[in-house]
Amino acid sequence: MRIERFSSKEELYTRAVAIIMEAKNNGAITFGLATGGTMEPLYAKICKTDIDFSHCMSFNLDEYVGLEATHKQSYAYYMNKHLLNQKPFLASYLPDGLAVDPLVETARYEGLLQQYPLDFQLLGIGQNGHIGFNEPGTSFASLTHLVTLEESTRQANARFFSSIDEVPTQAYTMGIQSIMRAKCILLLAVGEAKCEVLERLLASDYTEDVPATALSKHPNVMVLTDLQEEENKL
Numbered sequence: 070m071r072i073e074r075f076s077s078k079e080e081l082y083t084r085a086v087a088i089i090m091e092a093k094n095n096g097a098i099t100f101g102l103a104t105g106g107t108m109e110p111l112y113a114k115i116c117k118t119d120i121d122f123s124h125c126m127s128f129n130l131d132e133y134v135g136l137e138a139t140h141k142q143s144y145a146y147y148m149n150k151h152l153l154n155q156k157p158f159l160a161s162y163l164p165d166g167l168a169v170d171p172l173v174e175t176a177r178y179e180g181l182l183q184q185y186p187l188d189f190q191l192l193g194i195g196q197n198g199h200i201g202f203n204e205p206g207t208s209f210a211s212l213t214h215l216v217t218l219e220e221s222t223r224q225a226n227a228r229f230f231s232s233i234d235e236v237p238t239q240a241y242t243m244g245i246q247s248i249m250r251a252k253c254i255l256l257l258a259v260g261e262a263k264c265e266v267l268e269r270l271l272a273s274d275y276t277e278d279v280p281a282t283a284l285s286k287h288p289n290v291m292v293l294t295d296l297q298e299e300e301n302k303l
């Protein structure tokens with residue numbers, strides 16, 4: 070895992086855009102995409118470039134169960150709003166939050182990921198170390214599956230909803246193994262709220278208690294952060 074630290078968010082996002090453009094120039098076609106506050110400035114910056122994804126495919130990490138694609142807090146809506154309306158891909162996929170049968174839906178989505186292996190995966194990180202919606206304790210062998218969200222995850226995401234009661238209790242997510250199959254992974258940890266989890270990630274051994282530590286066994290992971298090392302603070 071290579072880590073690059075930036076003294077400003079502006080520099081960090083500029084670097085992230087450059088990495089994505091380089092991946093694309095080097096032939097990446099299939100992009101795993103992420104949502105969350107962390108990704109909003111990234112997508113805003115991408116939209117200002119002339120990058121063309123019209124021959125690429127995108128696959129989102131996760132989606133809330135129970136929200137239709139037109140719901141303003143669904144990840145389908147988020148992706149259209151922040152990226153896909155401005156930068157359309159040849160095809161864009163997310164798990165279907167309204168799928169009737171979770172087993173059929175997770176098999177469908179995992180099948181797509183196996184049919185179109187990811188060249189590039191973008192990741193944020195949850196305050197409890199989750200990637201996608203893989204909560205602590207998730208098997209590192211997991212494929213796309215249905216999860217029950219931790220209360221802390223619902224609380225962290227409640228800021229996007231009018232009240233915590235509206236935050237879904239379940240989601241579909243790519244599994245850890247689905248994520249780890251990507252050829253190249255870029256994780257962004259931005260803002261003070263991610264300080265503790267980033268330090269945990271860097272200090273922890275490979276453990277399912279901190280899902281993001283799975284990445285330590287991946288050959289091509291880059292972490293960008295605006296957080297400084299403990300000794301450099303003050």
Ligand SMILES: N[C@@H]1[C@@H](O)[C@H](O)[C@@H](COP(=O)(O)O)O[C@@H]1O
Nearest residue numbers: 104105106107193194195201202
């Ligand atoms: N499922 C998403 C994750 O993919 C994301 O990484 C995390 C952090 O989001 P934020 O960037 O808003 O802190 O939030 C959600 O839980």
